[in-house]
Amino acid sequence: MTTARHIVTLLKSHIAGDEDRFLSIAMQLAAHEARQGHGKLAQELKDLVDAAKSRDARIAKSSRPVPLFQPKGELAGLLHVRYPDLRLTDMILPDSLRSRLHRVLGEQRQQASLREHGLVPRRKLLLVGPPGSGKTMTASALAGELHLPLFMIVLDGLITKFMGETAGKLRLVFDAMQA
Structure with missing residues (x-):
């Protein structure tokens, strides 16, 4: 996939609210940049994706739904x-x-x-x-x-x-x- 296609796919996944796909494409973009010899940019993208994933994990754990239904x-x-x-x-x-x-x-x-x-x-x-x-x-x-x-x-x-x-x-x- 070319960089332009990555950007289009990133935007589509963002608009659709599909964060998993968004982060997956961002990682593909980081790998593409690494193959192009842009190691610093690739590492920066990877760090951003990792930060987003850890943030999502923290948010998910802190905003757990309160069980409304417990069988009785x-x-x-x-x-x-x-x-x-x-x-x-x-x-x-x-x-x-x-x-x-x-x-x-x-x-x-x-x-x-x-x-x-x-x-x-x-x-x-x-x-x-x-x-x-x-x-x-x-x-x-x-x-x-x-x-x-x-x-x-x-x-x-x-x-x-x-x-x-x-x-x-x-x-x-x-x-x-x-x-």
Whole structure:
């Protein structure tokens, strides 16, 4: 990518509010400058990106949302709620999956703009895969990026030997999510 393309992409990511992409392009620009023999400029860019990342980490930790919803009663044994710190940049993902997840994040961050054009952002996302493939980690990263709570069902509290009881507990969980 040429320097001019870097600048255009930097501006687009800034306008879209995609800070991760912005910092990624800034690092690419620093690498480009280093390859051109501009070591001092490359180091200055890298230092600025590192400072921005550490600032974001401090802000994220100091401005953690206050958990408004804590399961009570029977729900306490069925749901676990937390506010994850994980970000998409912490994950190693194929480019195709990373771009899809960034699109979902972009939709959530640009809700007002979408609504102005008669569109609505996705409200549901189905993560499918075998055990250990990263479904929960992906959900945690998305919740962390959007500063939203992550609700996880405690399966051993949900499933009982009586089918009707399990269905009733499942109904409680879904009713709580609708509220």
